[in-house]
Amino acid sequence: MDYTRYFETAVEALKTERRYRVFADLERIAGRFPRATWHGAPGGPREITVWCSNDYLGMGQHADVIAAMTATAERCGTGAGGTRNISGNSHPIVELERELADLHGKEAALVFTSGYISNQAGISTIAKLIPNCLILSDALNHNSMIEGVRQSGCEKKIWRHNDLAHLEELLRAAGDRPKLIVFESVYSMDGDVAPIGRICDLAERYGAMTYLDEVHAVGMYGARGAGIAERDGVMGRVDVIEGTLGKAFGVLGGYVTAKSAVIDAVRSYAQGFIFTTALPPAICAAAAASVRHLKQSRVEREGQQRQAARTKAVLMAAGIPVMPTPTHIVPVMVRDPEACKAASDRLLERHGIYIQPINYPTVPRGTERLRVTPTPLHTEADIQRLRDALVEVWSTLGLAFEPQAQAAE
Numbered sequence: 001m002d003y004t005r006y007f008e009t010a011v012e013a014l015k016t017e018r019r020y021r022v023f024a025d026l027e028r029i030a031g032r033f034p035r036a037t038w039h040g041a042p043g044g045p046r047e048i049t050v051w052c053s054n055d056y057l058g059m060g061q062h063a064d065v066i067a068a069m070t071a072t073a074e075r076c077g078t079g080a081g082g083t084r085n086i087s088g089n090s091h092p093i094v095e096l097e098r099e100l101a102d103l104h105g106k107e108a109a110l111v112f113t114s115g116y117i118s119n120q121a122g123i124s125t126i127a128k129l130i131p132n133c134l135i136l137s138d139a140l141n142h143n144s145m146i147e148g149v150r151q152s153g154c155e156k157k158i159w160r161h162n163d164l165a166h167l168e169e170l171l172r173a174a175g176d177r178p179k180l181i182v183f184e185s186v187y188s189m190d191g192d193v194a195p196i197g198r199i200c201d202l203a204e205r206y207g208a209m210t211y212l213d214e215v216h217a218v219g220m221y222g223a224r225g226a227g228i229a230e231r232d233g234v235m236g237r238v239d240v241i242e243g244t245l246g247k248a249f250g251v252l253g254g255y256v257t258a259k260s261a262v263i264d265a266v267r268s269y270a271q272g273f274i275f276t277t278a279l280p281p282a283i284c285a286a287a288a289a290s291v292r293h294l295k296q297s298r299v300e301r302e303g304q305q306r307q308a309a310r311t312k313a314v315l316m317a318a319g320i321p322v323m324p325t326p327t328h329i330v331p332v333m334v335r336d337p338e339a340c341k342a343a344s345d346r347l348l349e350r351h352g353i354y355i356q357p358i359n360y361p362t363v364p365r366g367t368e369r370l371r372v373t374p375t376p377l378h379t380e381a382d383i384q385r386l387r388d389a390l391v392e393v394w395s396t397l398g399l400a401f402e403p404q405a406q407a408a409e
Ligand code: PLP
Pocket: 114, 115, 116, 117, 119, 142, 144, 184, 188, 213, 215, 216, 244, 245, 246, 247, 253, 254
């Protein structure tokens, strides 16, 4: 039996389908974000500028966050020492959960090792504990939510993305049975936003429970950085809010917040929580420092919004095909997988700009793009350099400019 051949064949299939991914070898430079060292550069390591990080606010290098992590590692050591069932709670995880419950105005919070696991374990456990639950899932939900829905074993219906009429039709048709609506606030690839308040109206009218993923919004929206639900004044109407500690909070981990009864049940039944080693104390302390900082500081949020708006305006004025979004996410459309990869390669090799190509299956075929994420730490000079680089790449590769966007700046 040639077992190796199975794996080679699987990888060849990806290459044939033009979906094979190559990762750049990068080292972020603390204190100089968004700069990083590219170790794969021909001729030796070279400094580059990252334009696609989900460390959206640069909190991964914030002095308070680094200090909390290093001081806690010195005090408590590195690992958590096991699952929480075995090792108990580390005090920093207890403090982090308090901080998160307070952030979202909920009774309790539960931390997981990633946002992915929090969705997978959270959705599957919550839905399983509701007898005869029907899950209503937005068509563009993230893979971690889809896996949560699948693992629940519950019946599901997919509603067309952000389509309230379709959601209502499905809710009405479901009748009296228990229903769980699962959706995101900011959709990470198109950068669009769910009408959370109107989804809550429907949930209340038809007696459904709501589960909201705020992964691409926590830290960045709302007066204290709790997300879009806070910004829209509807946080108290959403039953379960899920978030990540790995993007705008700059560390690692995920969580769900809700009433104590829900959190206690998830803590007691979720396999993805019970059977895995807890987040290390130093990670928890760093995440708590970041959450605490962003609760009282708006400087990062305002800087991000300003630089995102500026980047969109500058790129559109240069005819670069930017998909208009109401958020910090700036999708630059290429619409071809090879051209997308070639544009990304040329940006890195020639201009020292790193933007990962986004191809199928992350986005539908024909909508391949460069997903640009401006941060408060990208300067005006960085934006000008990005524009010049994209114009050069677009001209060299013969990609289409968008003349109608000229008026945007
Ligand atoms: N939910 C959404 C919408 C995401 O885009 C991601 C991506 O990473 C996750 C959850 C998973 O979060 P984490 O990276 O913390 O595992």
